[in-house]
Amino acid sequence: xxxxxxxxxxxxxxxxxxxxxxxxxxxxxxxxxxxxxxxxxxxxxxxxxxxxxxxxxxxxxxxxxxxxxxxxxxxxxxxxxxxxxxxxxxxxxxxxxxxxxxxxxxxxxxxxxxxxxxxxxxxxxxxxxxxxxxxxxxxxxxxxxxxxxxxxxxxxxxxxxxxxxxxxxxxxxxxxxx
Ligand SMILES: Cc1cc2nc3c(=O)[nH]c(=O)nc-3n(C[C@H](O)[C@H](O)[C@H](O)COP(=O)(O)O)c2cc1C
Numbered sequence: 001x002x003x004x005x006x007x008x009x010x011x012x013x014x015x016x017x018x019x020x021x022x023x024x025x026x027x028x029x030x031x032x033x034x035x036x037x038x039x040x041x042x043x044x045x046x047x048x049x050x051x052x053x054x055x056x057x058x059x060x061x062x063x064x065x066x067x068x069x070x071x072x073x074x075x076x077x078x079x080x081x082x083x084x085x086x087x088x089x090x091x092x093x094x095x096x097x098x099x100x101x102x103x104x105x106x107x108x109x110x111x112x113x114x115x116x117x118x119x120x121x122x123x124x125x126x127x128x129x130x131x132x133x134x135x136x137x138x139x140x141x142x143x144x145x146x147x148x149x150x151x152x153x154x155x156x157x158x159x160x161x162x163x164x165x166x167x168x169x170x171x172x173x174x175x176x177x178x
Contacts, residue, residue, distance in 0.1 A: 007116045009166065014120025016162030017084045026117055027086065030157060033113035034088070037106035040098035046106050046152070049089040049143040053158075057142045058087060064130035064139075080126050084156035087124070091140070091149040103152030110155050120160035125153055 001009070022030075027050065034048050051058060062079045081087045090107055092099025107123055114121040131139055131151035140149065 003116070004112075007112050011111060011115040012164045012166040013122040014158075014160050014162060014164070015078065015082045015122060016160070017082055017120060017156070017158035018161050019083075019085065020159050021085045022119070022157065026119065029117060030088065030110050030113050033109040034090070034106045037102070037109040039102040039105075040096075043096065043098070043102070045093045045096055045099060046102050047091045047144075047146055047149055048106075049091065049145065051087045051089060051143065053081065053083065053085045053087060057139070060135075061127050061130055061139065064133065064135055065127050068129050068133060080124060081154075081156035082122060084120075084122075084158040086158065087154055087156050089143055089154040090152045091143070091145040092152045093146075094148055094150045100152055107153050107155050110157070114157050119157055121155055121157045123153060123155050127151070127154065
């Protein structure tokens, strides 16, 4: 099996990280992987906000997410990014209909690049309501989204403190050959 197929096969979501930061070389490789992703009409419109895991904006997003769930519930065991040392938040042009697809492709490029470097990662969609709710403009400004951009998806990356097998799948259910 070639290296790319091996990385695709072995990638899984990591939900526990050590506190160790990524090196600049690792971070650079992840950002490049995002920028190298194909985009519709080669618009290259996806924006990447690289956020240190200790940046208080992440705690603000966490609180907004919990408030949207009605608050009150017992505090979750982990925050939305599993205390990873870095979170990359992808935003796209709200007026461009392919931005969600482009962001999805870019975030998977980052996930596979991380896996290839031996880094854990998990794609994050759970903050969407918080990101597009009442504090949308505040979060967009704090995260440096370009004008007219909105949250698409995010990914946490770090060194694995936990491991998980890749998910199982059923080709008979999901695939039709015609
Ligand atoms: C668009 C998208 C959003 C996701 N959002 C979250 C999330 O908010 N929190 C989380 O823990 N995992 C999230 N995941 C990870 C999925 O739960 C995970 O990919 C799935 O369970 C399959 O497991 P695997 O990635 O280990 O193969 C998300 C994945 C995708 C593709």
